Amino acid sequence: MKTAFSLLGVVLLLFGLSGCATEEPQESGEKSITIWWAQWAPADGLQELGKVFQKETGIEVVVHQIPWSSYQDQVFLNFGNNQTDFDIVVGDSQWIGRGATKRLFLDLTDWLPEAVDIGTIHPRALRYLCEYPGGSGRYFAAPCETDAVGFAYRKDWFEDAAEMAAFQEKYGRQLAVPETWAEFKEVAEFFTRPEEKVYGCALLTGRGYDSLTMGYQVLMWGWGGSWGDEEKHRVDGYANAEGPVQALQFMKDLMALAPPGGTNIDYGKSLDAFMSGSTAMSMNYFAFYPGIAAEMGDKAGFFKAPAHGQTRVTSLGGQGFSISTKVSSRQQELAKQFIAWFLQEKIQRQWVQKPAGFTANTSILSSAEFAGATAYNRPFAESMDLVRDFWNVPVYNELLSVAQRHLGEALDGRRSPKEALDALAAGHEQVFRRVFLLQ
Amino acid sequence: MEGQGKWLKFGFVGPALLILIGLNIFPLIYSILLSFTDAELIGGSFGFVGGRNYGRVFSAPRFAAALRTTGLFVLLAVGFELILGFGLALGLKERFRGKPLLLTLLLVPMMLPQAVMGLFWNLVLNGYYGVLNQILAFLGLGQPQWLTDPDLKFFSILMIDVWMWTPFMMLIGLAALNAIPTYIYEAAAIDRASRWIVFRRITLPMCGPLLGLAVLLRATDALKQFDLVMAVTGPNDPATQTLSALLYQVMFRDGSVGLGSAYAYVVLVLVIALASVFLRYMDRLQQKEGEVAG
Numbered sequence: 001m002k003t004a005f006s007l008l009g010v011v012l013l014l015f016g017l018s019g020c021a022t023e024e025p026q027e028s029g030e031k032s033i034t035i036w037w038a039q040w041a042p043a044d045g046l047q048e049l050g051k052v053f054q055k056e057t058g059i060e061v062v063v064h065q066i067p068w069s070s071y072q073d074q075v076f077l078n079f080g081n082n083q084t085d086f087d088i089v090v091g092d093s094q095w096i097g098r099g100a101t102k103r104l105f106l107d108l109t110d111w112l113p114e115a116v117d118i119g120t121i122h123p124r125a126l127r128y129l130c131e132y133p134g135g136s137g138r139y140f141a142a143p144c145e146t147d148a149v150g151f152a153y154r155k156d157w158f159e160d161a162a163e164m165a166a167f168q169e170k171y172g173r174q175l176a177v178p179e180t181w182a183e184f185k186e187v188a189e190f191f192t193r194p195e196e197k198v199y200g201c202a203l204l205t206g207r208g209y210d211s212l213t214m215g216y217q218v219l220m221w222g223w224g225g226s227w228g229d230e231e232k233h234r235v236d237g238y239a240n241a242e243g244p245v246q247a248l249q250f251m252k253d254l255m256a257l258a259p260p261g262g263t264n265i266d267y268g269k270s271l272d273a274f275m276s277g278s279t280a281m282s283m284n285y286f287a288f289y290p291g292i293a294a295e296m297g298d299k300a301g302f303f304k305a306p307a308h309g310q311t312r313v314t315s316l317g318g319q320g321f322s323i324s325t326k327v328s329s330r331q332q333e334l335a336k337q338f339i340a341w342f343l344q345e346k347i348q349r350q351w352v353q354k355p356a357g358f359t360a361n362t363s364i365l366s367s368a369e370f371a372g373a374t375a376y377n378r379p380f381a382e383s384m385d386l387v388r389d390f391w392n393v394p395v396y397n398e399l400l401s402v403a404q405r406h407l408g409e410a411l412d413g414r415r416s417p418k419e420a421l422d423a424l425a426a427g428h429e430q431v432f433r434r435v436f437l438l439q
Numbered sequence: 440m441e442g443q444g445k446w447l448k449f450g451f452v453g454p455a456l457l458i459l460i461g462l463n464i465f466p467l468i469y470s471i472l473l474s475f476t477d478a479e480l481i482g483g484s485f486g487f488v489g490g491r492n493y494g495r496v497f498s499a500p501r502f503a504a505a506l507r508t509t510g511l512f513v514l515l516a517v518g519f520e521l522i523l524g525f526g527l528a529l530g531l532k533e534r535f536r537g538k539p540l541l542l543t544l545l546l547v548p549m550m551l552p553q554a555v556m557g558l559f560w561n562l563v564l565n566g567y568y569g570v571l572n573q574i575l576a577f578l579g580l581g582q583p584q585w586l587t588d589p590d591l592k593f594f595s596i597l598m599i600d601v602w603m604w605t606p607f608m609m610l611i612g613l614a615a616l617n618a619i620p621t622y623i624y625e626a627a628a629i630d631r632a633s634r635w636i637v638f639r640r641i642t643l644p645m646c647g648p649l650l651g652l653a654v655l656l657r658a659t660d661a662l663k664q665f666d667l668v669m670a671v672t673g674p675n676d677p678a679t680q681t682l683s684a685l686l687y688q689v690m691f692r693d694g695s696v697g698l699g700s701a702y703a704y705v706v707l708v709l710v711i712a713l714a715s716v717f718l719r720y721m722d723r724l725q726q727k728e729g730e731v732a733g
Contacts, residue, residue: 072692073691073692076480076481076694077480077691079481080480080481098481098694102479102481104481207672207673207675207676208673208675209673259567260566260567260572260582260584260587261565261566261567261584261586261587262587263587264586264587264672273567276568278567397692397693397694398693398694398695400692401675401688401692401693404675405501405675405676405677408675408676408677409677412589412678413589414589414677414678
């Protein structure tokens with residue numbers, strides 16, 4: 001009996017010791033920082049740059065990639081612990097309000113302007129990726145991967161002589177990249193040929209996380225709408241105004257020109273629809289376009305979001321580096337060292353060579369060298385001047401849930417666009433009221 | 440010696456008891472407390488909000504919608520599975536060549552994880568490149584949008600669930616059928632009872648308790664339907680949002696742990712209530728059967 005208890009004691013002791021051994025690996029060993037990011041090509045590029053950083057400084061960089069579908073859940077679950085498993089998280093732009101107000105992201109207000117010339121960061125990237133509240137000059141992130149919603153199109157179809165002649169005959173103008181949403185609809189209509197399994201356009205309409213909202217807001221802003229009053233957080237009369245209702249109706253009308261299942265197309269499916277050769281124009285974030293260019297070569301072209309009248313706006317994408325407040329100050333210093341290194345122009349020039357390594361550096365974005373390097377760089381750089389973002393308040397996720405739900409109801413025909421947006425406005429105001437933001 | 444035996448008993452029961460308390464009892468009690476707070480997923484301090492979360496649960500239109508969706512799902516899924524499963528069991532009751540192989544094949548869907556099946560059916564039912572629509576197109580039939588048509592999404596998930604769990608009903612049905620003594624059928628044959636009378640008066644009542652148990656198990660499981668919804672449409676689609684999907688949305692996507700705990704308790708009470716009603720019914724059924732046998 002005594003032997004059994006002794007054995008149990010030894011086992012428990014071993015468990016205890018193993019727990020202690022894994023508590024703080026970095027404190028005693030080599031210098032290392034862990035970055036959490038979603039599983040996609042830019043994260044591979046960041047890992048490669050991390051190796052360069054390690055060569056230069058001896059600090060190891062581990063980029064831990066998590067599938068997109070569970071990325072947000074895993075990050076915020078991890079923030080629930082006393083200590084996070086990451087030193088840096090590459091967070092979605094919408095997370096910043098939550099990260100700042102809940103003191104999850106380290107305040108970089110004093111450090112960032114010293115580490116990098118703020119003037120070299122694109123103002124919209126700085127506003128939406130780094131700053132909270134907007135215009136406050138307080139920073140909780142540094143730009144990592146900057147992105148915007150744009151379009152890929154079948155350049156070979158657009159340049160086909162027979163298609164061009166047919167389009168000219170039907171619409172009395174040249175077949176070209178659409179400059180306005182009205183032109184976009186015509187081109188989509190022209191290429192919609194279900195009997196040949198060819199369709200005009202694939203818009204972002206996925207219900208999983210945020211793609212429907214990201215897709216819709218491009219049109220909503222184009223029609224002069226807004227999500228609401230950013231200071232008073234009033235939504236009624238803004239999100240359900242005439243412009244947004246018309247934009248949602250227009251988006252719904254475009255569903256007839258989309259491939260089967262067009263009312264629920266997320267980022268991956270939009271990519272599939274285009275690369276399978278079934279769709280003439282596909283909406284997506286620019287970060288997905290290097291894959292298209294590599295696979296389809298000259299068959300694919302890229303353009304920025306069309307305008308409605310004089311208004312042309314698109315959705316911001318991309319993420320910023322935020323340092324966890326739940327790691328030791330030693331780790332925070334190492335993280336700062338990496339971010340400062342990454343933001344140097346010479347490193348940014350290497351970053352843009354990586355797949356979807358889009359930069360916020362204004363001198364690179366405005367350079368002819370960058371614009372001419374790939375087919376998608378120029379429309380990307382131009383799109384950066386047009387970007388806006390969804391709410392980035394701490395309760396952004398609840399607002400996103402409401403938006404996804406009601407916009408989906410409109411596309412599914414369960415509510416009219418007006419009814420859906422009325423419900424959305426009421427739902428958003430209810431959320432704001434509950435957290436005492438509604439004035 | 441007696442004292443040592445006491446310690447031995449504790450040695451055996453203690454660890455399991457500690458694990459049970461640590462993993463089941465403590466979270467259960469802790470989440471009751473959380474349901475009266477405004478706790479959030481990302482931690483930090485939280486305050487007592489009284490019954491506000493429960494008020495929000497019952498006043499939320501999406502809760503009523505999720506309740507309706509879940510109820511309909513349980514009713515249809517378990518109903519179809521019972522009818523199809525028991526029908527299959529009746530068909531496969533007799534011995535024939537290849538029966539073991541056929542049974543094994545029929546049981547495969549039940550043995551695979553729901554999440555994997557959800558992803559697999561996502562590919563099969565894809566409106567554009569899915570195998571099902573390719574076959575329908577080949578046959579010159581229409582190609583419904585199984586996963587995106589708002590009127591079809593729910594039934595697509597229902598279909599997958601029925602496909603997965605009908606074999607379970609079949610298995611229980613077979614066990615129940617095999618447990619009926621053959622002399623009862625022989626007596627019925629001597630009395631020249633018709634096949635319908637044999638089914639209605641012998642087969643069905645004698646299989647009743649076991650089938651009831653299967654229905655109870657499936658109903659409580661279907662009440663928690665989450666994996667398929669998550670894999671096929673995501674948790675935030677009003678057409679398919681079950682109570683568990685809503686709970687996930689509130690707890691993990693919205694990050695409202697307090698409100699999510701309130702949702703969880705409402706779901707728990709519903710499951711317990713349904714199970715108790717059903718168990719009472721089963722008891723009564725068994726009592727009746729005992730009286731008849733007596």
